[in-house]
Amino acid sequence: MCEFPYAGAESQIHWRDLSSFWLVPLLAVAITQAAVLATSIYLHRGLAHHALRMHPVTDVAFRLLLWLTTGQRRQQWVAVHRKHHTFVDREGDPHSPRLLGFWRVQFLNVYYYAREAGNVATLRKFAPDVPEDWLDRVVMRQGWVGIIVGTGLAALGLGPVMGIATALLHGVLYVFVAAPPINGLGPWRGQQNFTDNTAYNWGFLSWVTGGEALHNNHHAHPRAPKFSVRRREFDPSWALIRLLAAARAVVIVGASVRLS
Ligand SMILES: [Zn+2]
Ligand SMILES: [Zn+2]
Numbered sequence: 001m002c003e004f005p006y007a008g009a010e011s012q013i014h015w016r017d018l019s020s021f022w023l024v025p026l027l028a029v030a031i032t033q034a035a036v037l038a039t040s041i042y043l044h045r046g047l048a049h050h051a052l053r054m055h056p057v058t059d060v061a062f063r064l065l066l067w068l069t070t071g072q073r074r075q076q077w078v079a080v081h082r083k084h085h086t087f088v089d090r091e092g093d094p095h096s097p098r099l100l101g102f103w104r105v106q107f108l109n110v111y112y113y114a115r116e117a118g119n120v121a122t123l124r125k126f127a128p129d130v131p132e133d134w135l136d137r138v139v140m141r142q143g144w145v146g147i148i149v150g151t152g153l154a155a156l157g158l159g160p161v162m163g164i165a166t167a168l169l170h171g172v173l174y175v176f177v178a179a180p181p182i183n184g185l186g187p188w189r190g191q192q193n194f195t196d197n198t199a200y201n202w203g204f205l206s207w208v209t210g211g212e213a214l215h216n217n218h219h220a221h222p223r224a225p226k227f228s229v230r231r232r233e234f235d236p237s238w239a240l241i242r243l244l245a246a247a248r249a250v251v252i253v254g255a256s257v258r259l260s
Contacts, residue, residue, distance in 0.1 A: 024162055028169035033208075035069040035170070036178050038062050040210035040237040041250075043077045047130055051225035051254035052241065058249040063135065068150035070174060071143030073136070076117035079127035083116065085222060086126070089198050098198070110175050147171075178209055193229055193259060194220035203233055211235030217257070226256040 042062035046052040054062070066072055080094050087093040094116035095109060116122055140146060147167075155163030190200025190213075197219035205213035206227070212218075214227040214235060221229075228235040244250040 021162060021165075023158075024165045024169060027158070027166045028173055031069055031166070031170045032173040032178055033210075034065060035174055036208075036210040036212070037237055037240055038065045039070070039072075039077075040212050041241060041244075042066065043072070043074060044081065044212070045225055045237070045241075045254075046250070047074060048078045048081045049222050049254070051223050051252070053251040053253055055249050055251075058244065060135065063140065067140045067143070067146035068153065069170065071145075071147040073117070073140065073143055075123055075127045075130045075132065075136070078130050079123045079125070080113060080116045082126040083122055085219075088219065109179055190216070192216045196220055201233070207234060207236060210237040212237075221257045223254040224257050225252050225254045229257045229259045 041052065042054065042059075043066070046054055046062075063074065066074075083092065084094055084096075089096045089098045091099070093099060095112045151164060151167040153163075154167050157163065158166060190202045192200055194216055197216065199215040199219040201216045202213040211227040211234075214229075214233060217229050217233075218224075218227050225241060226235055226238040227233075228238065241250060241252065245252050
């Protein structure tokens, strides 16, 4: 009778013990994947290109997830991204590897993003249709608060050392591994299905970037909700979008493109 609570306490200590440290990379990769998929589905396809419409509950869920895992503000992301589409690889493109150099965009991607995101004129011009609501003003005003709250939640669940290590590793993965290929590698070189734009596709990277590495396809058809256009290409975000649409959590607005 009295063994049960003892066993429970022991397993709790075991969970917080550093012998479970091998879980840190697994959890960090899972959190980064969740953040990448939310960025691609909600910020990119939903808000920036209107290829999807969100149910109000889905909208809040994606925003909370992005606030806790990235601290990004949706108006800023949408404005910087639309500016990129307007000036692809020309003067005015916030993060062009052709203008700035591949390695610069690879390592300073977050700097170039933040520099443009802080430009009020860019926000007014490129994201007037994404107004701030009470959630933006009251809860998600500061991105760093979201990151601290997210790290705090990880520390509560995993213990302080593992929680903070997971959050840090996720930050490195999101900023330096997942995001740069989208802004640096895709526009730099790779394979092309369409010759009407200067971006490239990286088939294998699309598996870990929520389909975002199918950059050539996306620039050819920015309003398509699905980034893959050939049978051999895979867009993980599209698989999740199909599930969300079946659950009526999102409505697919744009038309998909198919080559073969
Ligand atoms: Zn692009
Ligand atoms: Zn886009």
